[in-house]
Structure formats: C-alpha cells, structure tokens
Amino acid sequence: MARERLVVVGGDAAGMSAAANARRRRSPDDLAIDVYERGPHVSYAACGIPYYVGQLVPAAENLIARRPEQFEAEGIGVHRRHEVRAVDTVQRRVLVQPLDGGEERWEPYDHLLIATGSVPVRPQVPGIDARGVFGLNTLESGMAVYRFLEEERPRRAVIAGGGYIGLEMAEALCLRGLEVALVEKEEQVMLTLDADMAGPIAQELERVGVELHLGESLTALETADGRVQAVVTDAGTIPCDLVVLGLGVRPNSELAREAGIGLGVRGAIVVNERMQTDTAGVWAAGDCAQTFHLVSWRPFWVALGTVANKQGRVAGINLGGGYATFPGVVGTAITRVCELEISRTGLQEREVRELGWEHVAVRVEAPTRAHYYPDAGRMAVKLLAERGSGRLLGGQIVGTDGAGKRVDVIAAALHAGMTVEEFVHLDLAYAPPFSPVWDPLLVAARQLLSRV
Template sequence: MTERLVVIGGDAAGLSAASQARARRGPRDLRIVAFEKGRHASYSACGIPYLVGGEVSGPQDLIARRPEVFRDDLAIDLRLRSEVTEIDLDRRAVAVHDHQAGRRYWEPFDQLVIATGGLPHRPDLPGARAGGVYGVQTLDDGIALLRALETPEPGRPRSAVVVGAGYIGLEMAEALVRRGLEVSLIDAGEQPMGTLDPDMGALVADALRGLGVKVFLGERVEGFSESGGRVVAVHTGSRRVRADLVALGLGTHPDTALAEAAGVPIGGTRGIRTDRRMRTATEGVWAAGDCVETFHLVSRRPVAIALGTHANKQGRAAGINIGGGYASFPGVVGTAVSKICEYEVARTGLTTAEAAEAGFETVEEVVESTTRAGYYPGAREMRTKLIADRRTGRLLGAQIVGREGAAKRIDVLAVAVWHAMTVEEMTGLDLSYAPPFAPVWDPVLIAARKTAERVERLGGRD
C-alpha cells in the first residue's frame, strides 16, 4: 500500500524534506503532496533585499526550482496558493483552503512534515496596517515592495523608513538607498545588529551614516500616520519621520499556530520541539525550518534562529529519515554573515552578553588588521573580536566587521567554536597565506594569539 506524506510549506525546509524522501522512495511506495500558501515556492528569501536594491534582475532569479520540476521530475505534487488551516492528528488529515479554486478539502497523511517557517514581527501600533507598510518575509512581499518602488511619477515613493536594525532591516536600508530614496532607520537598541557586541555594532552604524542613512537609535516606534489609507510618517517618542513607504525589519518568530492547535509540543522559544532527527513527540509528525527550536552547542540551551542554512539541513535530515535512512541535525553555533554598505559583517557563537547569560566568565580581544598583505593593492581594514572562556581559553564566540574579503573568515572561527577549540590551540592552525589573500599572520591567528595571551594573564584569577 502506498504511504502518504504531506508537507506543509513549500520553501527550504519543506521541499528539502520532500526531495530527500523522494530520492529514497519511489512514487509507488510514497505519495508526496506539498502545500504552499503563497504564489511561489523554493526561493531564496535572503535574496529579497538584493531584488529590491536592483542587484538581482528579477524575482525569477531567486527561484531555485520551478514548480513543474517538482511535479514532473520528482513526482512531488506541489500545490501553490493552498493553505493548510488545520491539522487533525486523530483523523490523520489536514484541512486545505485552495485559494485559487476557492474550495476547501481534507488531505489524508501517514507522515507529516510541518515546515511553516517564521512570521515577521508586525507591531500592534496605530497605522501599522496602512498601505505602504511592508513586511519583508516572502517573495510575494518583495515583489509588492518592488512594484511600489517602480510606481510611475508623480506617485513614486521618495522617502522610506526602515523599522528595525537587524540583518534584514540593514540590508533593506541599503537597498532603498540604491533605489534613490531618502532613507531613515529607527531601532529601539543603542546600536544596530543586536547579534553583535555594541562596539562592533557601532562600526555598522557609522557605515550606514556614511551611506546617507539617517540613523535614529534608542528610539521606539509608537505609531504610523496615514492619509487616504497610506502611510505618510513614522512616530517615535522623540520625532516624526516622513515616509512614503515603510519596511519592517523587526525579525521573525516561529509560525507554530497550526502545530500548537493540533497538540504538537512547543518549546520555550515558541518553536516546535523536535529530537535530533527532526521528529516531534507525535508519531509520524516531523518539523523543520524556522518554525522549530534547535539546540545551541555553546550555550547548551534551546534557541530559535531563522536561517536558510539551518532550514535546508533540517529538512534534509527529516527527508532522509522519512525515506528510511538515518540523519540528524545536532544543533547550531549561531553563525551568520551579511553585507551592509561597503562593510561585511559576520558572527558566530555567543556575544559577550550571551556568554555571561550562559554562565561564562569571559575575556575579549579586538584586533585591527587587513584583508590582504598591507603592501598588496586592495588591502582593506577589518576588525576581529574573539570571546573566550576566562578559565579554559575555549573560544565562545567571534565577530568580524570589515571591508571586502573580511567576512568569510568567520567560517574558520565557526569551525573552532563547533569543535570547542581553545584560543591557544587556534594559534597553531595551518591557514593559507599569499599576499593577495591575507597578511602573513592572518587576522584570525593574530586575534587567537592576542586572546590566548590575555587568557594566560587573567585566567583563573579572581
């Protein structure tokens, strides 16, 4: 008898799970139906700011696989504009609203993958639902924002406010500057990018100001003025900022309403709780992607981190296991990278504040260096910060802010964090050297050596 797999969500996690299950089980053995409530599937949400900014020529460039590839080549019944509205675990079926056909029906399952992703934080404030206030979560969001920016004169937007100074907010600020708008950025934090230590975030704020962005930090948005149903200004406790459009970059939270209503266990992060194989506590129900909580390998605590890298790996693990193989997702160390103006920004592991919260006593070291040998053309400045455990010297986290060629060094540091290396051990790493790529002492090695020296001076001292 053919087994039935239903996947809720048609992006990274859901379709990775479906594809891996199909690779191991043929259509006669496993029927796969994937539901996606939007108009697009299998796309790069991380590319939306670059679509808006014009670096990507069109929405089609962000689509990894077209729907017909899943249907015709992989025998995965991918149904767009089909929203799952209920999971009935007793009935072993999901309720589906087909928005295109205007009908509702039940689809049975033997195995279920919940890959509902994340929901953007939208403030519950006056005017937040006005026209011209955009989230930046789905490809549909990006297309809608792009259409607004391409409105013919005289209705084309001239000013924009970005609310939120995380990765997406900062990338959107740069994209809107590229489009020729007067851009303001508002965030309640004292520095942008709360995933960095404040001293590193200050470099990012300076870069934004250098691009012409008006940066208002330490100010909380209190509402949005509208006229004729469209936004015209954003209000904080200190000012009124004119806005023809607003981009919300306030981050996301796990979309777990369906799972929670069905009785699937939810963790303290509000993400779906799974084991390392991506199984929930409910038999035959799996979960992956931005809707789940995962395990931080340094803090040893559950976290909910919305990244496509995690979603793809988690979906892959779920699909392999459904297909009869064995795979696991052990956890994360919080590695992320972004480009803000001319700066590359990267981090891994814990920040100083996160390390303290996890119970570590830390030492930190900041090193100024260059991306190449100083005499080689194109050498650019970069700043590397390492955070280590005071007593053991174990690397707990790292951050990099620099120009072209800086950020990908975070991968070396991520491997060191993953394997719980000490900064002393790191000083002996055999890293590559040639003047076009690095100084003779790579910034990673300089930072490790300086941090090891500080640990030796301070370690164990009360």
C-alpha cells in the same frame, strides 16, 4: 495508490528540500508526497529579496530555485495557494483550504512535515495596516515592495529595525534612490554583534546617506487616506511614504500549537536531531522548528535559509527511510552593508552573561592582506573565550574585502570545541594577496591567549 503518504505543509526551503530528499529515496509507488503552500511560489531564495528590490538581481524569477513543474515531474504534488488550517494528529489528517475557491477538505497522511517558516513581527501600533507598510519574508512581499516602488515612486523610506533585513533593505532602497531613515530602539544597529563591533556599521550606513535614529522606539504610523505619511517614535516624527518592517521574525507555529504539538524556545516546534516532533508521525523543519546551540548547549531558535535547508534535507532523508541527524548550529551569520562585510558566530557577550558564564574578550584591527599589497582592506575581529578553560565561545568580524567569510574558521573551531590555545596554532593560508603573515584571526587569538 502509494503505500504511504507524506504531506508537507509549506513549500519553501525546508519543505521542498525534504520533499526532494524523500523522493530521491522512495518511489511514488511507495510514498506519495503532497506539498501545500499558502503562497503562489515555492522553493525560492528569500535571502535574495533585498538584492531583487535593490535591482542587483534583475527579476524575481531569478530567486526561484526550482519551479513547481520540476517537482511535479519527480512525482511531488505541489499545491500552491492551499492553506492547511488544522492538523488532526489522531486520525492523521490535515484540513486543507484552497485559497482560490473550492471547499475545505480533510487530507490523510501517514507522515506530516510542518515547514511553515516564520512570520515577521508586526508591532501593534496605530497605522500598522496602512498602505505603504511592508513586512518582508516571502517572495510575494518582496514583489509587493518592488511593485510599490515602481508604481508609487515613494521618495522617503523608513526602515524599522536595524538587524539583517533592516540593513540590507536600507542599502537596497538607497540604491533605488530613496532617502532612507532607520529606526532602532537600541543604541546600536545589528544587535547580534557586540556594541564595540557595531559602531563601524553605523558609520558605513551614515556614509551612504542613511539617517540613523538609534535609541528610538516606533510608537505609531501617521496615515492619510489609508496611506502611511510618517513614522512616529518616542523622539519625533519622520515623514515618509514607505515603511519596511525589519523587527525580526517569530516561528510560524500556530498550526502546530493548535494541534497540541510541543513548542519550545520562542514558540518554535520542538524536534529531535532527526527532526521528529513529540507527536507520532509529525516532523518539523526550517524556521518554524527549534534547533540546538552547540556552544551554549541549550535549545535555540534561529530563522536562516542555511539551517532550513539542512533541517529539510535531514527530515527528507529520514522520511525517505535513511538515517540523518542535524546536531545544531553555532550561531553563524553574515551580511554585507555597502563596503562592509559583517559576520558573527557563537555567543556574543550578552549571551555569555545570560548563561551565567564568564568570559575574556579581545578586539583587534588588522589589514586583510599583506600591508604592502595593493588595496589591502581593514578588518576588526573580536574573539570571546571562556574564562579559565579557554574554550572559544564566539567571534565577530567587521571589515572589507574578504574579511567576512573568515568567520567560518571560527565556526569550525566552535564545532570542534577548540580552546584559544588550540586555535592559535591553526595552519591558516597565507600569501600576500590574501592575508598578512599572521592572519587577523590568529593575531586576535594570540592576544586573547594572554587573557584567559
């Protein structure tokens, strides 16, 4: 019998990372660890799902980072298909329901980590529960789409939502030979970028054959015999036999809310830098937990595998008796749509305005390599800085061929609170195969400097 018991609710990135880190520091005699996971899989790479659907990744198996047996071998109890229905924070116990039969039961804990992730936004429109309509946030849901493609051979897909998942799934389904339409209620795709950066992304989608319906809202799904037949928007009807919802996700924080644990931005669980909630003995990490934005200096919520892994690691170190903190994020994200690399960090123009701050911005286009070097690509860089102070506020990149990861330099500068004046002096690497003499980031910074 272990001295203490850690219960983890949710067995993906944050939960398993925490469990593994806690185990590394405390032996099974000292700390029993039990993970309850509603689904059949633990520790998988949700971000890889579009590449599995698009058959760039051969099998769902490949997305599994570590198997349950590996955790069990380390003395971590992994209980798949077990749902935690309630938390009693006074008596420190959770109500566990085995999903494959058996009675629900109360299990005690000394420390509880809530790592329940996020759930896809499902609009309450007619037909939303029809066969052929998929959300995408678990490996199971990805496998369900895959099976549907194999068994039903759909020919025409509509993607609802032009964000990361929507765009990645649009490309994946193009690769699978479907006709693909994409519906987005705003006038641009990729709302986390400014409109002047999103244009080339729309062009790239159209280049590979995606039919764009911008400025259209999903109002209903037409069905027949319980199967989806068409997507109806406020502008018309788009026939289809497959619908993928990419309308964003929200924190899966019902369990915490019902237990009286404090929630914050968008309903995410409030945590401090060590990942402790406002309730004694209860921790949270990953997509269900809030974080902090190091550029806006405000609480923030984002659902990303990187953040989940980092928060999980920090929670695990602390639960293991160590000391670690997670200061927050600067809002970095990246994806690829066909040939285009798309990345962003910090605040975009809309976010700056919402804070009531004022900014200057610049957008430049430049080659990704020396102009004379073969196969030089093109990239657009946008940089934002605070008016007056010149503090760098954010950056966006759209381009080919090594453009995207350059955003990490801007992210590092945001962490450091650099001004444009400081940024312009960065000693960035140059050789003809990698960059023009003035890296496009520095070209942008030089121009921005004159506007601060």
